[in-house]
Amino acid sequence: MSGLSHINAQGEANMVDISDKAVSTREAVAVGYLNVNDEVLDAIREDRVAKGDVLAVARIAGIQGAKRCADLIPLCHPLALSKVDIQFDIQAEQKRIEVRCRCKLAGKTGVEMEALTGVNVTLLTLFDMCKALDPSMQMTQIGVLQKQGGKTGHWERANQ
Structure with missing residues (x-):
């Protein structure tokens, strides 16, 4: 019907069948x-x-968030992550904190959603802990920087 993998021929929400996909490091x-x-x-x-x-x-919140991605995003597969790494870069000149989340596993599907969930939960936790000091904080420019593994191999966002 639509060419979208999460929609079946009847136009209904559909969890993608990954049972025949090869395991690779992702x-x-x-x-x-x-x-x-x-x-x-x-x-x-x-x-x-x-x-x-x-x-x-x-x-810690970001790591937990990445691990719970499938509980939050309805059609995501539950994944056995082998690594979740959260890094911070306090960028005083830009008045911001950069959060990076790296997720890794050996599996049949990618980990982009887990990395995005890790970043978002980390940002939400930073906001929660600091909101008394600055209720006007904003979460911005959230996205995937790169991914590798699977049939598409390595992908990297332009203009990082």
């Missing part, structure tokens, strides 16, 4: 930014946010 990296004010940047760097160690809590 990896994806997603990125997102939290735009903040100077007060938030200083409080995080000086470890004086009232709710605790912001980056440590957000990292």
Whole structure:
């Protein structure tokens, strides 16, 4: 009907059958930014946010988020991730925090959704822990940077 893999011939939502796909090492990296004010940047760097160690809590939340992707996104396959890595880059000049999530596994389907979920849950946790200091924070530029594995091989977003 539509050429979309999550729609069947009757136009209904459909979980893709991956049982005949080959197992390969698959990896994806997603990125997102939290735009903040100077007060938030200083409080995080000086470890004086009232709710605790912001980056440590957000990292754990992001890892948990990536692992729970299939519980949140209806047609995603539950995956046995072998690695989830959350990294932060405090970019003071741009008044933002960059979050990168890398997910990896040996499996039959890609891990882009898990990486995106990891980034989003990390950003949401940063927001939650810092909202008293800056309720106007914004999550921006969330997307997949690169992926590899499967039949499409390596893909990288242009203009990273």
